[in-house]
Amino acid sequence: MSNHRPRVVITGAAGFIGSHLAETLLDRGFAVVGIDNLSTGDVANIAHLVNRDFTFIKHDVTNYIYIDGPVDYVLHWASPASPIDYLELPIQTLKVGALGTHKALGLAKEKKARFVIASTSEVYGDPLEHPQRESYWGNVNPVGPRGVYDEAKRFAEAMTMAYHRYHGVDTKIVRIFNTYGPRMRVNDGRAVPAFIGQALRNEDVTVFGSGQQTRSFCYISDLVDGIVRLMEAPTNDPVNLGNPHEMSIEAIATTIIRMTGSSSRLVYKPLPTDDPKVRQPDITRAQTLLGWEPRVPLEEGLTSTIAYFRTKLGIGRSELPRDL
Ligand code: UDP
Secondary structure, three states: OOOOOOEEEEEOOOOHHHHHHHHHHHHOOOEEEEEEOOOOOOHHHOHHHOOOOEEEEEOOOOOOOOOOOOOOEEEEOOOOOOHHHHHHOHHHHHHHHHHHHHHHHHHHHHHOOEEEEEEEHHHHEOOOOOOEOOOOOOEOOOOOOOHHHHHHHHHHHHHHHHHHHHHOOOEEEEEEOOEEOOOOOOOOOOHHHHHHHHHHOOOOEEEEOOOOOEEEOEEHHHHHHHHHHHHOOOOOOEEEEOOOOEEEHHHHHHHHHHHHOOOOOEEEEOOOOOOOOOOOEOOHHHHHHHOOOOOOOHHHHHHHHHHHHHHHHOOOOOOOOOOO
């Protein structure tokens, strides 16, 4: 790498993960250029970065991306990422996974930058192998409602490997499993923010299906640490990042109700189409290649996340008994 201060372009920088990545890379001495069209991102997530070596460009990366000056890394994070968002924005989801990935790869090629794509455990679909290793090809319904996201990300991985093999771009693929933490949108529809929002308001907590389907939840700081390690890793193969601690959705709902001291009750709603029945990352590759594994226990991560949503929703602790 050249001897100037490393410079990274992050698409989706105003989103949940993108904004944490931007902040961590600034802390580590990078100059950061953040791009976002704010369709699901929020400038409030990056407002505190303005006085640092951070430039924000409001732009839809399905169109040509022009960046002045050198770029050492391109991190392509732009995409709707919650089931509600990609059901509301199906065409945009397909476009940013396909056209947006093409533009971001084109930028990396032009600048001779390293490239990292945010892929997803959704490439495994409703998995028939458990836990999921990177060698598993997945069980995805291309024409179901989740297909717009799953297939966009599968296409994005294929496009990334084509730029690696044909153009020699040094590319990395991170398959992100369920991640939670501050800066998720309370209404984005994902389980953790939905349950915390409902519990803090003492509303019914909506468990879909029987609640026996499983997920494995990773705290945001662990995920970001893994991504930063992957940026430097000598691999172009996909790497799973997530927390292997698997639990049922009913169990996480109950945990959140207990931790918020809520009077909410569980209510059971229909299971969305093609909702995966199980999900747990095999992180052997990340452990071996990156020396990485998650460190933040669920209750510690939930404590920070609940505190964030309390502030965001303006719901203090005053209504709770003193000993909680
Ligand atoms: N879920 C739920 N209630 C909600 C939101 C989600 O029971 O209000 C379930 C959903 O059906 C899935 C799991 O929680 O089985 C995780 O959903 P999420 O949208 O967070 O992410 P996914 O892993 O499905 O992409």
